[in-house]
Amino acid sequence: MDSMQTTPATGYTPSPTTPEPVLTLLPEKGTSYLRHAWQDLLSGMKLARLGATLGWLDIKLRYRGSILGPFWLTASTAVMVAAMGVLYAYLMNMDVHKYLPFLTLSLVLWGFVGSTLQDGCTTFTSAAGLIHSARMPYSLHVLRATVRNLLTLAHNIPVVVVVFLWFRVAPSWSWTMGAACALWIFDSFMATLLLGILGARFRDVPPIVASTLQILFFVTPILWAPELMKTGQDWLLLDPFFPLMEIVRTPFTGDIVNTAIWPAALAWSAGLTVFTFALFARMRARLAYWV
Template structure:
């Protein structure tokens, strides 16, 4: 041993390890394995829900740091928009302002949430690229973070709805349908965020395309105009996926009677969104880290 140490200044010669060397096998996901891994990703994201909510709150604080009113600028903007558009369009469409203004208020608040959610969803994974590359975290964590952040922003516009409803004596219908609508909206907002985040990570043209689509849908969907204004062909509105989803939430709040086909259409569009999103996420989950 002394001879070996002398002939090798760097140190003694170590014995070769016995047994075969470990081999790392990398195999693509096939069959239901990709769906099983996607399900585990969802479950891990739910277990880290508290972390996602904390990150969402920090995002809002960081976004409005140094601002005088912070996110309440959105409340002020929504108030001015409701007052200006409510008085103008109630006159142009010859509608009673006591009926139209509560309708317009809840419609604009819902649409502002949808617009903000879809706009930010396109860059969810791209914005979190540093975290995706640095730590092994479930992808659903970033989706929950973005979804909760947009729900928090939407909550700042709730006082506008409350004030308008109190001013015009509009009483919401507190029924099971309203609770069910909130559950459907919570699930759909998660899947819509995930769907657009995947597309935005793969194709950088998605954000401007989505902005153009939102401008068209704002005028096509009954947001600033009531669906009752269509004397014929109102059933064709069910082909717009946003109409039944908005209607199941807006109807109980404004006290309007819902059509029989509104809830089936809303559930059908929600199920279609969930199936497409889960299938897409399961198939490309392993490649997301290379796209951002």
């Protein structure tokens, strides 16, 4: 019987059959890679509150059942500064009143760098269950890891405050200090995104990063001051961590920033941003298959 005819028994006239929707998958072409990557970043920023909450939850779960919790980091940093400060000041023949604040701030900043890079390698692999079960922007997981490392950094700030007050170090408050902190947060987000992509594709990235950080810890002026190099200080600008450390460390210790530091820091940050965004735009669609 034709579908448009009336059924004698009920008098019901059935409607024409509605065709089922067809899902068509088209490959990304041209600038669609960049557009989708940019939309992912914007969507992640709109969920910034959720990312901050997840980062705070990670800290609570990591130290659940501990008496001091994350303040164990504060205690360990204070012990390290007290043990190393006097010894290295004596070995390098430096004034302890000048060297100890320098060392304290350097160790705290480097701790943030190390935790950011090491956690960045597992940003997406550690969130594999959430990536497979819910459709969320990838940048949200990057924001979660960034907030988690910023909270860890915040627990070490009291050590810096105590040392600066003890030795009466007066920071040079200016707009460059705020700009340097903002640049650090932005670079930590980009570095986490970059290493998250590489760590999801190549599982050898975490040990490579850990080994590289050990080398850079001694090459970068962390334990030793740049002034100890009588000649060749310009070569330090080839180390991406040196200008980024200097733009924060120098104003806080009350020193004058070298004129070449800020251009070098901005150049390294621009290179990191361009490379990371291009890689994210190209590999974003494959991340779910790698984790």
